[in-house]
Amino acid sequence: MASKPMTAIRCLVISLILLSGCNGNRIYESFEEFPDQHWLVADTVSFTVDSLPAAGPKLLSVGIRYNDSYEYHNLYMRFLLRDSLNNIQLDSLINLQLFDPKTGQPLGSGFGNRRVLYDTLPSSQLPVSARVQFIHYMRKDTLMGIESVGFKIAALEE
Template identity: 45%
Template sequence: MNQRFVGIIIALVSLITSCNGDRIYEEYQGLKTGNWDVADTVSFEVNQLSIPNRTLIGIKYNKDYEFRNLYLRYILKDSLDQTVESKLLDIPLFDSKNGKPLGEGYGSTFTKYDTLPIENQYYSIHLLQYMRVEKLSGIETVGVKVVKK
């Protein structure tokens, strides 16, 4: 009985630790006002990461979000604060045919992850909304997750 119990505990611990083994960096920032102002930049300082890795953006949104997608610009900077890369992305948040939220979630809140097509090493990443509205409502949290390839 004791050996079986110890075996179950060891299996559970190894399962839990193996699920997080790919993550190198992960941070999220909530939008305090409930709106993402056009002038607000959400920034993450990730320092120098070893390559190869994959960078994901996480968008936590709710049903108050008025649009089908999110236009987002990401800017990568090096340790001297010089821009290394800058691209505009179109991230779909709702299905264009049936209007159902994409990503995972429950109730009225969902989280959508999308891979950033990053080609260069970077020190910090800066995110800006490009939706042509002054205050973008319905976005609760924005985050960056870096995982091993």
């Protein structure tokens, strides 16, 4: 029978190995926080990505951190992809399901009343010195319960 300290050490080593393998393909990830935990329609969330490896397709994702004070089950937002000259390369409307529409259960990962949900964006290529923008496209001007919006780039394995 293993002693308690040895079991704890084994669990720690296994956890570190698992965690180190989780983000091996992540190239970039950043979140923009909303200090008052609400997203105003005038607040365009922007991410500028300058130095990425040029080779290979990429998986682009949006991340939404939200809590249970968000009053809808989904979130409509515009996704704009701009090049270095500020020309729009892609303009897309995205519908993110934050809560299950039938059961009301929050989707994504987290615990308590806070969750993070990632969803894939409709592009696999980024122009050099790209700027990514997100604008909420809901009927209300202020969305309570949205804590932050993030952008993630991961390398796709070929």
